Amino acid sequence: MVTLVIMLLATVGALATFLLAKSAYFDAIRASSTLAIIAYLVLYVSTDNPDLYAAAFFGGTFVGMSAPHRFGWYTQVSAALLFALLFQFLVPRLNGYGGALGVSAFLSVCVCHIAILLGAPRSKNSAREAK
Amino acid sequence: MVRFFIIKYIAFFLGCASCFMLHSLLGVPLVLAAALPAFVGSFIPLSKQYGAHPRAAVYAGCFAGMCSAELLSDYWQLSLLALIGTSLYALTMNIFAGFGGKLGSVAFVSVALFMLTQGALW
Numbered sequence: 001m002v003t004l005v006i007m008l009l010a011t012v013g014a015l016a017t018f019l020l021a022k023s024a025y026f027d028a029i030r031a032s033s034t035l036a037i038i039a040y041l042v043l044y045v046s047t048d049n050p051d052l053y054a055a056a057f058f059g060g061t062f063v064g065m066s067a068p069h070r071f072g073w074y075t076q077v078s079a080a081l082l083f084a085l086l087f088q089f090l091v092p093r094l095n096g097y098g099g100a101l102g103v104s105a106f107l108s109v110c111v112c113h114i115a116i117l118l119g120a121p122r123s124k125n126s127a128r129e130a131k
Numbered sequence: 132m133v134r135f136f137i138i139k140y141i142a143f144f145l146g147c148a149s150c151f152m153l154h155s156l157l158g159v160p161l162v163l164a165a166a167l168p169a170f171v172g173s174f175i176p177l178s179k180q181y182g183a184h185p186r187a188a189v190y191a192g193c194f195a196g197m198c199s200a201e202l203l204s205d206y207w208q209l210s211l212l213a214l215i216g217t218s219l220y221a222l223t224m225n226i227f228a229g230f231g232g233k234l235g236s237v238a239f240v241s242v243a244l245f246m247l248t249q250g251a252l253w
Contacts, residue, residue, distance in 0.1 A: 027173065029183070029186050030170065033173060034170060036162055036163075062235055065234075071231075099237070102233075102235005102239060105232030106232030106236040113230070
């Protein structure tokens with residue numbers, strides 16, 4: 001159950017950041033930080049472990065900070081799901097080290113990028129923009 | 132170039148120190164401690180000369196500042212961490228552009244390098 005919630009939160013975090021960063025009033029940094037603050041407040045009142053869930057969401061927002069011209073929705077969701085896996089298995093081993101969430105997000109985005117280079121399917125928009 | 136580096140260093144250090152102080156001294160939850168200074172830093176005005184780099188350096192600094200208080204014990208260590216982080220940021224500025232998590236990775240590698248140098252210096 002916790003795994004599913006983490007996967008869902010990471011995906012929502014990535015997609016919300018990706019969408020919000022396209023707006024005129026937000027860039028990727030403001031979108032990620034704003035959503036992380038709102039998510040923490042919401043999770044604080046609605047869950048029993050806000051720190052864990054907010055960290056998963058926060059990591060998801062890092063995935064969503066990817067540039068839209070490089071990655072589309074499909075890649076974002078794939079990277080967010082990969083991040084959720086790394087969050088459960090890699091982040092606990094790097095506990096206490098700053099940037100552990102970021103490096104997990106970066107690794108998941110890199111894996112997706114390599115998959116795209118090897119011919120994996122990608123979103124139509126991002127494929128068109130990449131040409 | 133030197134001025135650009137100094138501005139990035141100040142931004143990185145401010146992000147790092149504010150995040151670290153918020154969670155280690157004031158007991159603010161880690162996610163909020165990183166997101167609040169980053170949110171404030173996102174209002175640094177964009178300039179033609181420096182672009183969005185000061186904002187990004189603040190955010191990378193916030194990630195580095197998420198270290199536990201057991202790893203960092205005083206502000207000299209924070210300033211060394213910021214120096215390593217700024218150097219890495221400056222070196223990787225044009226690599227992996229548009230990849231999510233790049234700033235966090237810069238922070239993580241700078242923390243790892245700091246831990247290695249800490250063993251040699253202290």
